[in-house]
Amino acid sequence: MSHDPVLIWGAGAIGGTIGAYLARAGYPVTFVDTVEPHVEAIRNRGLAITGPVDSFTVKAPAFTPAQLEGRWSRILLCVKTPQTDAAMAALRPHLTQDGYVASFQNGLCEPRLAESVSPSRVMGAFINFGADWIAPGEILYGNRGAVVVGETDGRMTGRLETLHRAMRIFEPEAIKTDRIYAHLWGKLAYLTLLYAQALGDKGIGDCIARPELRLLWDEILGEATAVAAAEGVAPIGFDGFDPMAFAAGGDPARRDLSIERMVRFNRASAKTHSGIWRDLAIRKRPTEVAFQVGQISESGRRHGIPTPRVDRLVALIREIETGARPISDCNLLELAA
Numbered sequence: 001m002s003h004d005p006v007l008i009w010g011a012g013a014i015g016g017t018i019g020a021y022l023a024r025a026g027y028p029v030t031f032v033d034t035v036e037p038h039v040e041a042i043r044n045r046g047l048a049i050t051g052p053v054d055s056f057t058v059k060a061p062a063f064t065p066a067q068l069e070g071r072w073s074r075i076l077l078c079v080k081t082p083q084t085d086a087a088m089a090a091l092r093p094h095l096t097q098d099g100y101v102a103s104f105q106n107g108l109c110e111p112r113l114a115e116s117v118s119p120s121r122v123m124g125a126f127i128n129f130g131a132d133w134i135a136p137g138e139i140l141y142g143n144r145g146a147v148v149v150g151e152t153d154g155r156m157t158g159r160l161e162t163l164h165r166a167m168r169i170f171e172p173e174a175i176k177t178d179r180i181y182a183h184l185w186g187k188l189a190y191l192t193l194l195y196a197q198a199l200g201d202k203g204i205g206d207c208i209a210r211p212e213l214r215l216l217w218d219e220i221l222g223e224a225t226a227v228a229a230a231e232g233v234a235p236i237g238f239d240g241f242d243p244m245a246f247a248a249g250g251d252p253a254r255r256d257l258s259i260e261r262m263v264r265f266n267r268a269s270a271k272t273h274s275g276i277w278r279d280l281a282i283r284k285r286p287t288e289v290a291f292q293v294g295q296i297s298e299s300g301r302r303h304g305i306p307t308p309r310v311d312r313l314v315a316l317i318r319e320i321e322t323g324a325r326p327i328s329d330c331n332l333l334e335l336a337a
Contacts, residue, residue, distance in 0.1 A: 007072040013131035015078025041137025073099035081291035124180035130271030142271025146238035150180030186235035189224035198277040200329035205267035216336040221246035230303035
């Protein structure tokens with residue numbers, strides 16, 4: 001069976017893992033990345049997927065943006081959110097007139113993509129699998145997780161069916177939806193927990209399990225769901241996370257069950273810490289905080305909804321980024337105080 005070519009723009013943890021699976025299945029995959037040693041490794045040695053989920057290596061064409069030639073009708077955008085505008089400017093000449101860009105990013109990037117290429121040429125995706133860029137040409141695939149794709153206007157189209165079929169090669173439980181923004185807001189709420197984990201030393205599961213932080217999770221997730229409601233969205237859960245349990249008037253027992261399930265899901269993963277923590281502790285680079293949980297604060301201000309816990313979380317992450325504050329579990333106690 002022949003497959004349409006796929007351009008993966010950003011061959012890191014997300015794009016590299018998905019692209020490797022598609023390439024292994026016979027899709028004509030081309031990778032684009034700004035890290036030249038990574039591009040050279042993929043082109044010469046191949047892209048190695050390691051870890052408990054799977055282990056294999058694929059060879060595929062790989063280029064930096066300046067080296068790339070040609071046009072594609074299907075581009076999966078997998079870059080960090082601060083790089084979105086620059087990536088869109090670089091990829092526009094490589095998108096066919098009837099093609100689309102699908103945002104495989106963490107955050108609400110779809111409206112920004114629509115400003116660049118028009119809403120009809122944008123698709124949305126939500127992902128929660130665990131992967132880490134380890135070294136040029138190597139990505140750790142730590143755990144499987146939810147994968148959802150959808151049109152931004154909620155239509156069920158032929159191109160959505162085709163993209164969904166491709167995603168099921170990577171994740172057999174991948175689904176297609178007519179409510180992609182509800183899934184994206186679910187992930188945005190969950191990201192508050194991942195950013196909180198990045199403040200300290202404990203892994204995701206162990207951090208969420210801390211009893212002294214139990215009220216903090218109720219409060220910070222309550223802010224996120226309140227803002228989502230103001231946006232007209234009821235966030236959809238995934239992988240143990242039940243966002244509506246933390247909405248105003250939610251059942252405490254339902255919240256406790258969600259916490260328990262999230263702890264179990266994350267403790268079973270070889271990826272113990274969030275990518276946010278890796279950015280701060282290992283790679284020593286800024287996070288995507290302004291484009292992710294910072295959007296909750298921004299939206300809250302527009303709607304007149306106070307978000308003091310989220311605001312403080314953003315401020316603490318900023319202090320770690322600038323070196324004004326060390327990573328420490330004490331930061332979480334301060335956030336909860």
